[in-house]
Amino acid sequence: MTRPKISIVTPCFNQVHYIEETIRSVLDQAYPNLEYIIIDGGSTDGTAEIIKKIRKQPALLGFEPDAGMYDAVQKGFEKSSGELMAWINSDDLLHRGALNTVSEIFPLSRKSIGYRAFPPSSTNRVASSKPAA
Numbered sequence: 001m002t003r004p005k006i007s008i009v010t011p012c013f014n015q016v017h018y019i020e021e022t023i024r025s026v027l028d029q030a031y032p033n034l035e036y037i038i039i040d041g042g043s044t045d046g047t048a049e050i051i052k053k054i055r056k057q058p059a060l061l062g063f064e065p066d067a068g069m070y071d072a073v074q075k076g077f078e079k080s081s082g083e084l085m086a087w088i089n090s091d092d093l094l095h096r097g098a099l100n101t102v103s104e105i106f107p108l109s110r111k112s113i114g115y116r117a118f119p120p121s122s123t124n125r126v127a128s129s130k131p132a133a
Contacts, residue, residue: 005081008094010087015090026088
């Protein structure tokens with residue numbers, strides 16, 4: 001079974017006390033088709049050093065000022081190429097096995113409710129609940 005590519009975005013700013021655990025909760029998923037994008041808004045508390053130290057797999061990193069969390073999430077989504085996209089805040093954790101569970105359910109949901117993917121250049125890349133034409 002081909003697993004859908006899942007893009008996860010983590011926006012962060014000065015989260016030195018939480019970011020390592022968040023990143024590990026994503027990377028420890030051991031999901032084979034993961035794109036992990038971390039957008040740091042210019043942290044000054046050591047967050048960037050932790051990000052650089054523990055990343056084990058190719059991750060897209062952005063270290064640049066932003067206009068807040070939602071701007072950082074949007075920047076991450078614009079860089080993403082996954083069939084499924086999600087974000088996890090820098091002080092949250094993914095439950096063990098979460099990405100595998102999502103990848104198993106996703107094909108079933110496309111068959112039961114329909115699915116329409118928007119082209120990457122579209123500003124609205126949300127799945128539709130209406131069956132594709």
